Amino acid sequence: MPIAVHNPTTGEVEKEYAAHTPEQIEAALAASTAAFETLRRTSFEERAGWMHRAADILDAEAEQVARTISTEMGKTFASALFEAHKSAKGMRHYADHAATYLASEAPVRPDQVGASRIAVRYEPIGPVLAVMPWNYPIWQAMRFAAPALMAGNTGLLKHASNVPESALYLGELFARGGFPEGAFQTLLVEGGQVLPLLDDRRIRAVTLTGSVGAGAAVAAAAGRNVKKSVLELGGADAFVVLPSADLDAAVPVAVNARVGNSGQSCIAGKRFIVHRDVYDEFEQRFTSAMAATVYGDPFADKTTFGPMATEAVRREVHELVEDARAKGARVLTGGELPDGPGWFYPATVLSGVTPDMRIAREECFGPVACLFPAENAHDALRQANESDFGLSASVWTRFPAEIELFSTGLETGGVFVNGFTSSFPQLPFGGVKDSGYGRELAGVGIREFVNIKTVWQA
Template sequence: MAIATINPTTGETERAFTPHTAAEVQRRIALAHDAFAALKDTTFAERARWLRAAADLLEAEVDDTARLLVVEMGKPIAQAEAEIRKSAKGLRYYAEHAEAFLADEPLSDPSAVGASKAWTRYEPLGAVLAVMPWNFPVWQALRFAAPALAAGNTGLLKHASNVPQTALYLDGLFARAGFPEGAFQALLIGSGEVKAVVEDPRVKAVTLTGSEPAGRAVAAAAGAAIKKSVLELGGSDPFIVLPSADLDAAVETAVKARTINNGQSCIASKRFIVHADVYDEFSRRFAEATAALVVGDPLDPETEVGPLATESGRDDLAELVDDAIAKGAKVLAGSGAPERPGWFYTPTVLADLSEDARIVQEEAFGPVATLYRAEDAEDAARIANQTTFGLSSSVWTNDPEEQEWFIRRLDAGAVFVNGMTVSFPELPFGGVKASGYGRELAAAGIREFTNLKTVWRS
């Protein structure tokens, strides 16, 4: 895939970039390795000051950076601005909390292990490679960078090839904020070059957010090199609606949860599993609200759904929908690409799906929702857990016992009750099953790329 900005609204190439040579990649790895020697000896207070400076830059430049996101991957402008501001919040969160998260933890009774004192300490590992996707090109990268840098690690960013200008913006952000030269750098390389970077002994760990095949490849390379890896892969998150739910809130949130970021989010609700008692009303209202969404130029503030980020992504989504329809699915709203330039796909709702339809098991990465009728809570949980994914989930019920039952039963990294899944700096984020392993954000996220050192003193 070419390293280029191809505007998804028009399909036109805005700017192309020459990939970094092997020599340049080696130079940047060496720079990250050398920068770690300096960064690990700085104080939490110094690193916090630089993180806050980076947050200040993000907020000061939000207009231009948000427009860049729209041009590179097509999200509506208001959502792009919100992503920048959320990223600044994430930087400030780790500036505030990193020292407490990584504080020494003394053993309350060291005599139990024959010591006068015993404790554990978190220490940074070194240069960490991040392989990041295009769908939240600033937030995804910074939710890695903020904890990694706060802990004293350095970062190497292999960003998606269709957001190179965002990658280069982030390449310069931390140096402008005061971090040592080489503390955070972008690598303009293709996916074929990632394995060699993972294998380099100066790179100590790797994190990837992306597809399941990419995750398997990176995890295999990291495992062979005996290096830590964290994976956040795909999701086909269930949105379960029970009879006691507030149907007005459930419908309104369901539409947003499926179409935010033009439907291109790993944690977007994709499968809407509705109890038979409220299925007919929910499905009617959900389909009507989906059909009423404003599709158009993402730079227009009135637009609710813009284009998909890539032509191949739009075509893959269309194939999933066409396969489902060919196998008997009923179209309640939308389907198909509108007659206009760019990589748009009409927001779509499908029902009555055949078990052998690909979309039942595969992730639909775009504004396409699938509806399932559940006979009872047991049936709803069965449908929710039937895919290989387990990223997050959303359950709508006002029955406390039912809420607790679903929290226990759902195979997912998170359960949101009467709300849509959102990532917060304050909460750990990650999945189970084919959705990956490890956690980002909160205390768990900053500790992933540290050495938990045990200290025993006689």
């Protein structure tokens, strides 16, 4: 079956690529294994030079890359351009800090363990398979690629099937920067090829960003093969607004959380839990601001957000809204499928959402917000934690005691106070519960795929 670029703005097929054959997959595995034997023996300085050159190439070609992203998955050109430059910054971060993150260390004095010399070393493990999503086709993949290569591993990228041109670009970028041929390659394969790849002993680990179902299947296959896995499986993030919150700042961030990237972001707020004292004002201001957003052509200046990435994603979002509507939720704005070509969906706000509604339990990957009133801060914390997901959360308050309550009490991998949830190369990223395990980014991210070797000398 060919792998196609479906333009979500028009719904039309722009280009098709042939899926890789078994012979091509075998050649890629062999090349990755051979490149590892070369790359593992290079110095951090050599790898950093190649990574900086690859980052320079990406920055120089950022507009071209952004056009590809917008055409393939529909985000606005401005946000795609930001993604390209952010990815280059992430590459430079690991080029500059990998040697420090992975420096050998002696955690105790040698005499405390009866030795003359001890060391804990961080060494590469080999080819790592990355199964990546379409919502941030360059940045999401780069969060794996940059640290993996700087650690001395090689990478095989199985990207989402609807972003093949972004995937192919990444598959060539690092060799253009100077990395050994085969160090990072793209596999154009369908999802069904992932589990057989994990049975191949040459692949030493896997990282996946995707659905809970996909993550569970990959984790089971990795476990069966005794291979390390890192999973990021989405979220239903809480956005908590307490009485002392600055609504002038909170409302625009709340809107951006739901319409940025057309709502297709794991880490952005989806459940808006608002203290009763400010609930009515927040609902009115937030709903008005959501209704004022403009969806449309991602290349047009007036567009707030573009189409959904696929027809299936839009259908799933609308099914969640319809299920909530049928069970008594109020649609304050949006909630209707627009006529015309493309996979657009309007900014939508729901109130009166109850636990029996699917949208209260599942991740809604689109520009839809659910409002929930809270009696007090502890009730807001309880509601925030009543989710199978635990990726991140945003809390708006000026009181130190409330900041401490939520910073310690939220069952999430990240807490953002009075600001937009985001990812930074310098900070760990990941979740708990059904949002997955393991971490990307920062020092802990690069240490996910290394052999932590203890050296003890008498």
